[in-house]
Amino acid sequence: MASMTMTSAPPPASAVEANRRGIAALQAGDNDAAARHFGEAITADPHSGALYRNLASAWRALGDDGQELAALDAALAIDRRDLMAWIRKGERHEARDEKGAALAAWSAALALGAQLDPVPPPLAPLLAHGRDFVAGATDTMFAAASGAFDDMRGNLTETEARRGEAFIASALGRRRIYRNECAGVHYPFLPADEFFDRGHFPWFAEIEAQTPSIRAELQALLDDPGEALRPYVRMEAGSPETIWSGLDNRLDWGACFLWEYGEPNQPVLDRCPSTAAALAAVPGARIPGRSPSAFFSMLKPHTRIPPHTGVTNTRAIVHLPLIVPPGCGFRVGGETRSWEEGTAFAFDDTIEHEAWNDSDDLRAVLIFDVWNPHMTARERDLLLRYFASADASGYAIPR
Structure with missing residues (x-):
């Protein structure tokens, strides 16, 4: 495809005329003459990337891959944002089975093409082909890297395996790496773990063993909640519309607090003695006016908690699933898990997370906070x- 790019200063008349002759020769199938005329145009106007692209078209018609690529590289040396030059490089390297160079060229073309809105119709099929090529390349690389990873998985710790999987997926564009976003206190340089390794919490087995009695106390509480059950989201009067407006003052996401900001909710604790004892045995944070918080979290059928982040990365949030019908899920950062009744996990809630209950039944989880395990005693x-x-x-800002 021959072209002529207008610049701030008009191109020399001789360059315009030579380019016109080159285009005419190319259209007539006289490719040698086209290459000669485009060369003359470049001599007259050596700073035009469009002329180098036209020369590349002539070399392509002549079947000279090396000269075509040299002309395209010259066009890109003038402007690295030359989308058509990257597309032509991708096509040529792909045809030569130069996979790495083709991947680099197509990736550059797709990055530039993503800035077009709308995409010109002639470019749409070219960019679609580039996307298919890049997808196929990354699929192949992912399979190869995953196979190499699987060969050594048995020798890795839980932490090493989790980090390795995330590295391979992120390196090949298959997952995003999330960072802490704290609405309150941020403690610097703590690892941004999405889900914490179980090894940090040797007491998990003890509270998991109490699941049947904790669930029974929750069920009794739900049968006669009184004032214990309240909406989890309660926005202050005058608040603007936010992601929470749809859940504001609704029991779609309900909570029964046993502890809240370091204060016991004694009536609920009295009704749930096994749960109270299990929480008392947890080595949690005790910060006056702030921690611990512990509550039964109920998510009604077909309810979603939108993606959000929490207050501080100095804590870990523990979930002990109690009632989990099929169709429920929980995502933290780039990892999605299904709750399993009686199996606890801990996560960093300052990393974007969301939850959903797509079933026809209630989902219930005991949630409480403990220290971030990466913080030392000091x-x-x-x-x-x-x-x-x-x-x-x-x-101190009041709550």
Whole structure:
């Protein structure tokens, strides 16, 4: 496809005339003459990427791959944003079975094409082919890398396996790596784990063993909740429309708090003695006015909790699933899990997460917070002193 790009200064008349002759020769099938005329045009106007692309078209018609690629590289040396040059490079490298070079060229073309809105109709099939090529290439690379990873998986720790899987998937564009987004206190340099390894919580087995009695207490509570059950989302009057508006003051996402911001909800604790005892045995954070919080979380059928992030990365949020019908799911960052009744897990809620219940039945989970396992005992003590000094100053922001 021959072309002529207008620049801020008009091209020399000799370049325009030589380019016109080159286009005419190319259309007439006189490819040698076309290459000669485009060469003359470039001599007169050596800073025109369009002329180099036209020359590349002539070399393609002549079947000279090397000269075509040299002309396209010259066009890109003038403007790295030359979409057509990248497309032509992708086509030529692909035809030569130069897979790595083709992948690089098609990837560059797709990145530039993504900025077009709308995509010109002549470019649409070219970019679609590029997407297919890149998808096929990454599928092949992912399969090869996954096979190599599987060969060594048995020698890896849980942490190494999780990081390795995330690395391979992110390196090949199959998953996003999420960062902490704290609405409150952010403690620097803690690892941004989506789900924490079970090895950090050796006491999980003890609370998991209490699942039947905890579930029975929850069921009794739900049979006669009184004032214990309330909407989890309760926006302040005058709040603007947000992602939470659809759940505001609705029991679609309901909660029965046993502890809230470090304060016990004694009437609920009294009705749930096994749950209270199980929570008391957990080595959780005790921060006056802030932690722990523990509650039964109920999600009604066909309800979704939108993607959101939490307050502070100094804590880990633990889920102990109690009632989980089919069709429920939970995503933290790039990993999605299904709850399994009686199997606890912990995650960093300052990484984007969401939950859903697509079933026709209620989903219920016991949720509570503990220290982020990556914080040392001295760091925890520092945080306690920080909050104590903030409270003593009189400037601590009230909840």
